[in-house]
Amino acid sequence: MNAIEQKFARLSTDNAPGQEVRLRAEGSQPQAKGENLPGTPVDFSHGDVNDSAFAPTPGSLEAFVDGVHRGGEQAYTEYRGGAALRERVAAHLSTFTGAPVSGDRELIITPGTQGALFLAIAATVTAGDKVAIVRPDYFANRKLVEFLGAEIVPVDMDYLGNDVRAGLDLGQLEAAFKSGAKTFLFSNPNNPAGVVYSKEEIAQIAALANQYGATVIADQLYSRLRYTGTEYTHLRATAMNPDNLITIMGPSKTESLSGYRLGVAFGAARLIDRMEKLQAIVSLRAPGYCQAVLTTWFEEPKGYMDTRIAQHQAIRDDLLKVLRGIEGVAARTPQAGSYLFPRLPKLSVPPLDFVRLLRQQAGVIVTPGTEFSPHSADSIRLNFSQNHQAAVQAIERTATLIERYRA
Template identity: 40%
Template structure:
């Protein structure tokens, strides 16, 4: 058989495999994912890489809003940046959330979920060779997107703080000055650690961005999922940051709207114009009928979210208490999200080995730490937004599996 004239995967795609991580991982990130069957399918196992949307369904109004829109064929097509009426409603509610005035015509785009919004935003802003500072650890697909776009990624670690790890602003400033960083990307609350940036961290990041005139993309998907009255500070509301911040928002997690595939990007008008162009050439628009669930989001779900946060807080405590029964496992719950980020380094196994043990012996899929950056080696991420009875039994299996495996390693 003749050889293919063209390769199966472009160099852009191959860069997303992160082959250089083989120095510490022993293989590329892509190959490690395939070995662990981390493709989002679940494969009949209990998959803790995402929320249990059976136990935690969307608000009752979501389906009604979608159905009403779907019954009106006139709503099937919208402008590339979203239905005008939906954008107007979102601009009002998002303005109240962020504490800034959002122009519905110029400063907001309805995106294909927060994931699609992230890719559209980075595609609009990043050229090959651009230097982008990325928090370490950070959401698993961000670095892969940046590598796809040809950016050079500079990882910026965290520093310890009583309330949870915080972005190392001194290291970030060194990177901005020394590496030529033009764009900074982070999430708050941070995915995977669950940490919520303190007001001091957010103010410091804002001052740095103004001082060096850099743009910041902040993923605030979990900004409503914060526990124990911890203060939450929106970056875009800081002095000088409305024109230097792109904020990504959505209801896919706290409000379980993930199946509707809609999110929101908010930021300077010229950036929104560029995002609109990316939307036009990639997907034309966010799902047209789904957009209408956003007219109720942030408006009719205040009590819903309050109850949801209380339920997840109880699950956080249950999960942390149970995992601490693994000898040597270190668990420090964050103040936000529905994730824990345990440290397994004392077990004599790395994050890949731990993920394999938990899959094969407990029937549970966890996210190995390598997916979130170099600092993730020796950790894993687990989502505890699960049905309580089944999750309790699964946790018992995980604890037994890890204790037995650690004992075997120690022999």
């Protein structure tokens, strides 16, 4: 393989969420045992934005149509997004995170939070750099760092061995910085484990980053969807040097607006400037008309988000009840977000085969744990932003198949 073939060989999307339909009939299909299980198919690889589950927030389509009618000024914004819209969103994010954001200098609107992540990392990291990354964490983080020719320094998070703190190994994080890592990238709430970093963990991250002059990229995509009793600390509202921090959010998940593909990154103006330059050659700008949907963000009807969070919490609790009834399953209660990341008992088939059998025999699509960490082969990720009843039944079918294939 030549250099570019090697580069792309590391970017496999074969098991990436959402790509299941691209999977071809493989040469070696796993040997199925027993009959298929009837029931409504559930795709846990992403949230369900249909009316039967969690539809886009009210007013979003109307805001889009208004944007189309505004014409050219909405279609062609600055690359970093429309100026008035940036001010409006920045005001909400200042309140939400507890630290000021300048819409003029410190915020960029991107095509999805994936776009924001790519731009943030590519604006910070170059070939040969070392980047500290949590295990487990969002599957694209590793691929982004590898694509840029940088080196990953893993930092473990013992989410199953903790319940108050997320369980980040702060000693490993310091060792990573000592070894020369100048960037730390993490999601909070963590994707896939659904855990939230404690106030002390966030304070320690800030202290270490300041001490070693590291840049931190905090992916806070799910930070609005927090369950009862969860305390959340925004890194940007701590002693962290703001000139070395980018925070990423977006209306894609909690608000079920992912079909509009919008994200925002906010923080150090010098990095936002770079991100805009890069956006200019990567995608030019977030879709002009879609940007208009951001006018509804943090402006949902009173009580709407509280209801939505309570609905997710009820699904979480019911799924956990089923999962914890399966011998050998370990599942930490998600404190925020819509992901469950249970560790399964030992099975008689390899983990990727089990994921395939689950799809074929039970109509249940999950994302294999290896997408998130090489140590998570025995875990599966479930996005439980689904129709409540269908999700519970799908997990019951999953339980049946776990018994059928138990080692």
